[in-house]
Amino acid sequence: MELNREILDCMKSLRRRLREELALDIRLSQADAVGAMLAACLGSNDEDTRRLGQRLARYSDQPFTPGAGQAAQAAQDGAATERPSRASQRIYRGQRIHA
Numbered sequence: 001m002e003l004n005r006e007i008l009d010c011m012k013s014l015r016r017r018l019r020e021e022l023a024l025d026i027r028l029s030q031a032d033a034v035g036a037m038l039a040a041c042l043g044s045n046d047e048d049t050r051r052l053g054q055r056l057a058r059y060s061d062q063p064f065t066p067g068a069g070q071a072a073q074a075a076q077d078g079a080a081t082e083r084p085s086r087a088s089q090r091i092y093r094g095q096r097i098h099a
Contacts, residue, residue, distance in 0.1 A: 007059045014052045
C-alpha cells in the first residue's frame with residue numbers, strides 16, 4: 001500500500017484518538033499499523049473514532065467489518081510466507097527502498 005498525505009493525516013488523527021480513548025500506542029512505522037488501527041476502531045464506543053476507521057479502511061482498501069481484521073491478518077501472514085523478498089523492502093517517506 002502506498003502512503004499518501006490523506007492516509008497519513010487520517011492515521012495520525014486516528015492514532016491520537018486511540019491513544020486517548022483506549023490507551024493504545026500504535027506506531028505508524030509498524031508493519032501492521034493499519035490493521036491494528038482498524039481492529040481497535042471496531043472495539044471503540046466513540047462514533048468519531050469509528051468514522052475515522054471507516055475512512056482509513058476506504059483509503060487503504062481494507063475491510064472494516066468485525067472479524068475482518070483477523071482474516072486480513074491471516075492473509076498477510078500467508079502472503080509473507082509466499083514472498084520472502086518483501087522483507088528486504090522498506091518504506092521511507094512514502095517511497096519503497098530496497099535494503
